[in-house]
Amino acid sequence: MSTEVLFQIHLVLGYVAWLLCFGAYGLPWLSSMDRVAAQRAIATLHSFRFFGLVFLLPGVVSPNLPAGFAVFAAYGDFATGVLAMLALLAVRIPQLFWPFVVAFNLVGMIDLIVDYYHAIQIGLPARAGELGATYPIPVIYVPLLMITHVAAFYFLVRPRQKAT
Structure with a gap:
């Protein structure tokens, strides 16, 4: 089987596995929380996106991996992680918390979409070994990140639930 096919299978199955897991456990759990707690849980996951800076470490990725892909992916993740941390720090100040929640989700989702675009442009599936x-990261971690960004936006726009 080619590298390209293996990478694409891994990516698709990463989404399938996380959607099954998120549908069974994550979404019911987040839906049971108030809006702040749900966004806080999602921000906690995304606060670890500083790890994306690993794309810049020599010896971790191949020197043949195009710098344009690695640099944008690394700094997009870093920016998202910092914004998520700022949201967590501002949780008791709603005037700051909500803009940081929107910011980390916008920046994070745009980062992932642009990373997908760059990956297609450079033919990353065929070069996945690099x-x-x-x-x-792209086959296990990124699907979870994208799914939780979508969930965060869902929780942002859904009407507030009335207390029972």
């Missing part, structure tokens, strides 16, 4: 030790 990801080196970062290979699990």
Whole structure:
């Protein structure tokens, strides 16, 4: 089987597995919380996106991995992680918390979409071995991140539930 096919299978199954897991456990759990707690849980996950800076470490990814992909992915993740941390720090100040929640989700989702675009442009599926030790990031971690961004936007726009 080619590298390209293996990468695409991994990516699709990463989404399938996370959607099944999120549908069974994540969404019911987040739906049972108030709006702040749900966004706080999502922000906590995304606060670890500083890890994306690993794309810049020599020896972790192949030197043949195009710098344009690695640099944008690394700094997009870093910015998202910092914004998520700022949201967590501002949780008791609604005037700051909500703008940071919107910001980290916008920046994070745009980062992932642009990363997908760059990956297609450079033919990343056929060159997936150049990801080196970062290979699990796009096939395991990114699907969860995208799913939780969609959930965060869902929780932002859904009407507030009345207390029973």
